Amino acid sequence: MKRPGKKAATDRNFVVALSRGLDVLRAFQPNDGLLGNQEIAARTKLPKPTISRLTYTLTKLGYLTPVPRFEKYQLAPSAMALGYAALANLGVRHLSEPYREEVMRETGGAVAIGGRDRHNMIYFGQSRNGLTLGVQLDVGSRIPIATTAMGRAYIWALPPDERAALLRDLRDHYGSRWAKMRDGIERSGETVAKYGFTMSTGDWQDDVAAAGVALKLNDGTGPYAFNCGAPAFRFTEDRLRNDIGPRLVAMVRNIEQALGGTAPQFKKQESKKPRGGGKVARLAEGI
Numbered sequence: 126m127k128r129p130g131k132k133a134a135t136d137r138n139f140v141v142a143l144s145r146g147l148d149v150l151r152a153f154q155p156n157d158g159l160l161g162n163q164e165i166a167a168r169t170k171l172p173k174p175t176i177s178r179l180t181y182t183l184t185k186l187g188y189l190t191p192v193p194r195f196e197k198y199q200l201a202p203s204a205m206a207l208g209y210a211a212l213a214n215l216g217v218r219h220l221s222e223p224y225r226e227e228v229m230r231e232t233g234g235a236v237a238i239g240g241r242d243r244h245n246m247i248y249f250g251q252s253r254n255g256l257t258l259g260v261q262l263d264v265g266s267r268i269p270i271a272t273t274a275m276g277r278a279y280i281w282a283l284p285p286d287e288r289a290a291l292l293r294d295l296r297d298h299y300g301s302r303w304a305k306m307r308d309g310i311e312r313s314g315e316t317v318a319k320y321g322f323t324m325s326t327g328d329w330q331d332d333v334a335a336a337g338v339a340l341k342l343n344d345g346t347g348p349y350a351f352n353c354g355a356p357a358f359r360f361t362e363d364r365l366r367n368d369i370g371p372r373l374v375a376m377v378r379n380i381e382q383a384l385g386g387t388a389p390q391f392k393k394q395e396s397k398k399p400r401g402g403g404k405v406a407r408l409a410e411g412i
Contacts (some may be wrong), residue, residue: 143170149179150188150204155265161198185369217349218250220383225252232369234355238273241266244298246276271295271306274325274337275352275353277313279338282339322370326362334360336370338377342384351377
């Protein structure tokens with residue numbers, strides 16, 4: 126988990142203590158259960174004495190529940206209530222559900238909607254059935270922006286300056302692993318320009334394949350992104366390109382129309398490169 130950058134550290138309006146407290150809450154992932162101070166310190170990159178004070182404070186405020194027997198903590202109802210309140214205010218989650226369910230039934234894939242959470246996308250809506258057991262993700266799950274169809278769709282829905290800033294951030298975060306990821310993002314930009322969707326076939330996990338499409342709205346929120354994924358042996362690259370991707374594009378356009386958004390229109394087989402030259406390195410100022 127990334128600590129506040131230099132810009133935040135010099136911003137007089139930025140409350141570092143609050144940021145660190147939120148980092149502690151963010152350290153808890155779905156299915157984690159209990160975490161101790163040492164585990165939280167490892168995830169947040171904060172000193173253990175600082176973590177001890179933060180977990181003590183969050184316990185007093187009712188956001189963490191201590192489990193003395195194991196010397197660990199779990200999220201308390203007050204913390205979980207924040208997440209449920211946020212979900213309740215995401216109208217796109219509720220409106221998209223019947224559309225997601227329809228594509229799930231038609232394709233046998235798991236269909237999800239997510240938004241950005243730093244270097245990841247976080248699921249806030251998920252539709253799956255017994256045929257999608259190979260994709261064990263649910264609401265609250267995080268997946269990488271750089272290597273997934275959902276994340277790449279999000280990247281290419283951003284304005285050029287925001288996209289460049291995100292790519293620089295991802296480069297700094299991933300270091301030596303970035304070059305390969307950058308190439309995948311660049312290819313996905315070409316796929317977005319040509320077909321209107323992205324694909325990930327084993328880029329994130331060897332046995333998972335998916336298509337992704339972004340949704341932009343007029344209200345200033347988002348962008349959000351959808352994916353439709355399944356075990357790779359069921360979603361071949363050919364099926365992603367000719368069946369899953371086009372279905373997902375049609376689904377998102379219907380949702381966009383219902384929400385009054387501004388999802389871009391794409392012409393299939395269009396050969397233009399993405400706006401801005403088509404090179405991730407160029408868009409991100411030489412990355």
